Every structure is written in structure tokens, then in C-alpha cells.
Amino acid sequence: MATVEEITQETASAKSFRLALSQPSRHLAGQHFLVRLTAPDGYTATRSYSVASAPEPSSRHLEITVERLEDGEVSSYLHDVVVPGDKLEVRGPVGGFFVWRGDTPALLVGGGSGIVPLMAMLRLARMSEHRGLARLVVSVRSPSELYYASELPGPEVVVAYTREAPTCALRPPGHLAASDLQGSVLPKATVFVCGSSGFADHVTSLLAQIDIAPERTRVERFGPTS
């Protein structure tokens, strides 16, 4: 079980939930937790949410960021009903492949809500003495849709706006291109790609253009159903 301690509005459609766990659980950056809701008649609905927070020493807290989907059974409940103090049934952490332990070079490429598990990785990098090991490239439609906007800016972060960019931006709006990734690649970096299926496919074809082998790439596909 977990208690909702704090809720933060990231964007118009996304909220972050800081949870206090009843049992300590130290996750790895990139893993996710399951949230299960139970109706009075026993009906259950379960969804998986990536952990946005870096592993914490006390292992008692974690943060998930949830996008509210229009016909999302669980996301609409989390957004519309849950308040601090509420208890949620959670289980995890889950996932052993799309994880970064913080000690090797990594290129993180996220599209929209796909930034969530990559944020755990970036936060881990920033906490440690290996700050430069992780580089993040985020693709997002417009500034109002960027999660963690105030926390992101940094030498290791590139934001690529696809539809509408801030007036001061050097890069004009447009889809992610190989040149957006090129500058962030470190030798021997593992590449973590997260976003919609279409985004993941687009990025893997860009990676091929800059000679990054599929064996170095780990993909997590998000969607209304995953």
C-alpha cells in the first residue's frame, strides 16, 4: 500500500503523485510500479506507471507521473478523485531490462510522456558524482506540454519542440532529427528510448542513421494501454 502525500500538476494533462510506501522498496531508475484500484463489488483495474523519482536512500517514497487519458479508466480516477491522504494499492518495482544503474554512459530519448522513466535516470545522474554520464533529448509538441519544465534545463538536456517552440529557442519547431541526437551521444552509451510506438520507431531509425547499433538500444513503448 502507499499513501498519496503530494500531488503536483506538471502540465494541463499530467500530474505527479508523491507516494509514501508502507513497505520500503528501492527501485532502479527505469522501473515501474503497478497501481490497482478495487471497486466495492471487487472489480479491479490495474495499470503500470513508470517511477519518475530517482532511487531514494530511505526507499520509502517514490513519485509517479500520470497523464490523464480521455477515456482512461485509472488515469481519470487518479486525476479527478485522488487527494493527498488517500491510500492506493501498489506493487513493484517491476522491470529489469529498461533500467539504468547510473554507472555507465547513457543517451535518454523521450517523446511526450515517455520522459517519465528517463526523468528517474536524469535525477539519478544529477544526484551522483557521475552527472555527465546521462544525456537527455526530449521531444515534445510545445512548451506547455513539457513535464518537469523548471527542473530540466541543464547542459546535458536538449528539448526539441515539434510544433511550437519558445521565441528564444535556437532550434525551430520540427520533428526530431538525427542531428538532434548526434551531439548527445557518448562513446559506448546505452540508448534508452521511451514514448509512443510511432516515436520509438522514428527514433530507432534516426539512431541507425548515426550508426548506433540496435544491440545498444532499449525501448519502452507507452500508449493508452501499456
Place this chain on the structure above:
Amino acid sequence: MSFTRGFEGRRRKERNPGLPPGQYDVGSDWPVLSAEPTPELSTASWSFAIEGLVRQSVRWTWEEIHALPPASYEGAIHCVTTWSKFGVRFGGVSVDTLLALAEPLPAASYVVAYSSTGYTTNLPLGDVTGGKAFLVWDYDGHPLEVGHGGPARLLVPHLYFWKSAKWVAGLRLLDHDEPGFWEVNGYHDRGDPWLEQRYQGD
């Protein structure tokens, strides 16, 4: 088990009894999930093998596999990420047909399905025999798209869909269980949706 404050479960009035516990009907969508990038494969260099604890290892080319008696599946598939899809139609060949030509040895009790991408998944041999499993290359009357595992994937519809290995290249028969990719990463060795065998320890 106590219930979650204020949660009613919007869809429960239309709940389909064909839905295993914890699943919901994804309707006309077919989500794509994979850990590795989608590979580039051609039928010209495609092959499928059955090897390991068999009387003879067998390998088929694309043409050879299409010459075998066809089989099809129409029904539901269930993904561990909670979506289920009904009324899917796949065409290909029954794994029974393939195994009959390789002749499993009496000691064979488990299978590892392996893909050209390096993906693996393990199953009890009994879960791929008796009409329960297929090698398929057609979906809904059309060639299976590469994103969904084409040119050919394994289909084991009574288990969670990660067992239906995309881009499958062969089956290896063993006398012991050998956890595959997702199983090593925390998912269940068998994966029966009706028993909610999602993760190790379930």
C-alpha cells in the same frame, strides 16, 4: 481486501466474461510493445528451426513452411499489461505439425522460443502441443506487419502474449525450464492469464 475510495469501475457493467481477471477489452486497437527495436527481416533469408531434444533437427525456409498443411486461430489474445483483444484471426501452421516432423524425445518437457532479435521466452512443452500453439504469418487475412512480429511469430493465445514470440526463428526443446528474456526480468515462467500469472511469484 478493502476497496479504493471513490472508485466505481466505469466499464464493469459491460464486462465480458471472456476477459481474464485484471484485463480489459482494448477494442479495435492493437498495441505494439517490445523491448528491442523493430528489426528488418526478409522472407528470402527467413528460416524456422526445431532443435534440441528431438530425433532430428528440422529447418524450414519460407517456401517450405508454406507447403505444410495450414492452420488458423480465431479468438482472443491477452497482454500482461492488461489489454485483451477479441476476434483476432491469425493464419499459419500448427506447432503440432512442426513438432511431428522433428519428433520430440521422451525427455523433452520444456521449450525455449527464440527470435532473430535475441528475444527468448520459455514454456512447458505441454503448452505448445494439442492445438494450443501456432507459427503464424497472416493477420486478419493480410501478411503480419513487422511491428507485430512479421514475417512470422509464435502464437500461444492461451498464455499472456509475451510468450507469443515475435520474429520467431525457432523452438529449442529441453528437459528443464530455462527462463527467457522477460522471465529473467521478473515475469512469470508460465503466464496463464486466468490464474493471473503475470510476475515471478504469482
